[in-house]
Amino acid sequence: MDLPVGAGVVLVVGGTGKTGRRVAERLAGLGYGVRVGSRSGAVAFDWHDEGTWEAALEGVSAAYLTYYPDLAFPGAVEAVGAFARLAARRGVGRLVLLSGRGEEAAEAGEKAVMESGAAWTVVRCAWFNQNFSESFFLDPVLAGELALPVGGAVEPFVDAEDIAEVAVAALTRAGHAGEVYELTGPRLLSFAEVAVELSRATGRGVRFEAVSEAAYRGVLEEAGLPGDFAELFSVILDGRNASLGDGVRRALGREPRDFADFAREAAASGVWDV
Numbered sequence: 001m002d003l004p005v006g007a008g009v010v011l012v013v014g015g016t017g018k019t020g021r022r023v024a025e026r027l028a029g030l031g032y033g034v035r036v037g038s039r040s041g042a043v044a045f046d047w048h049d050e051g052t053w054e055a056a057l058e059g060v061s062a063a064y065l066t067y068y069p070d071l072a073f074p075g076a077v078e079a080v081g082a083f084a085r086l087a088a089r090r091g092v093g094r095l096v097l098l099s100g101r102g103e104e105a106a107e108a109g110e111k112a113v114m115e116s117g118a119a120w121t122v123v124r125c126a127w128f129n130q131n132f133s134e135s136f137f138l139d140p141v142l143a144g145e146l147a148l149p150v151g152g153a154v155e156p157f158v159d160a161e162d163i164a165e166v167a168v169a170a171l172t173r174a175g176h177a178g179e180v181y182e183l184t185g186p187r188l189l190s191f192a193e194v195a196v197e198l199s200r201a202t203g204r205g206v207r208f209e210a211v212s213e214a215a216y217r218g219v220l221e222e223a224g225l226p227g228d229f230a231e232l233f234s235v236i237l238d239g240r241n242a243s244l245g246d247g248v249r250r251a252l253g254r255e256p257r258d259f260a261d262f263a264r265e266a267a268a269s270g271v272w273d274v
Helices: 018-029 050-057 076-089 104-114 138-143 160-172 191-202 213-222 228-236 247-252 259-269
Strands: 009-013 033-037 060-065 094-100 119-125 145-148 180-183 207-210
Touching: 009 018, 009 050, 018 033, 018 160, 050 060, 050 076, 060 076, 060 160, 076 094, 076 104, 094 104, 094 160, 104 119, 119 160, 138 145, 145 191, 145 213, 160 180, 160 247, 180 247, 191 207, 191 259, 213 228
Parallel strands: 009 033, 009 060, 060 094, 094 119, 119 180, 145 207
Antiparallel strands: none
16 A cells, blocks of 8 residues: 555655655655654664664654665675664564665675565666766766776666656555566666767767776775775676666656756756866
8 A cells, every 4th residue: 555644754764865865855745754864864874883773763664775885885785684674673664775786795685675574675776877967977077087997888877866756656655565676777878978978968078988997996095985886887887787677667657767868957957067
């Protein structure tokens, strides 16, 4: 059955992030009570501090789970599994987990949630479009050069707005329990083709350059990001994800948003103005 408005709070773990923020905004717009799970939230939540979990779950009827920096990172499976089991014991009826497409370690986290005892939905996603406007690819776009250890790999980039809409449907509507939704965009793009789309949208040159994993690890660490992201890039961009998923269509009954539409809208917002 649908989750009635007023039937408890919906916890959004990572509610200040790319997808979590959008999920929280949509839920609030529908009239649901929302608790943002973050270390700086009104009710603090920290994946690394189990002492914060009980208070975060007080009065919660459903929860959206994201793990930073990625579900495939060490310690994630254990933390997510322990939290999901606690949530089930506390009567949380629905868990929606954000996962990464093509990540074997992330699939172990999915399994832990599936075995928690709560009704679950997995939202397994390709690379986000918004990585180029809100995250670690923003500065390279502003500089006019995407230097990445990916070669000619192609990826079906997915929009965070689509992810949020699917997550909210799974949190609030009947018919999504037990589903694994593979969310992608409508077409495959190489990073060189992404650079062309970004150039077209911004009206200035953005070029792509393939670099070594070691070189990119240094770039990440200089930016204060985990160097292990460089290895993750190499693993999941080895061709395993060079196919389209039907998750947006199955969950929402429509086609996913195209990268070109995202790029035009982001450019119009001024995020890439220099």
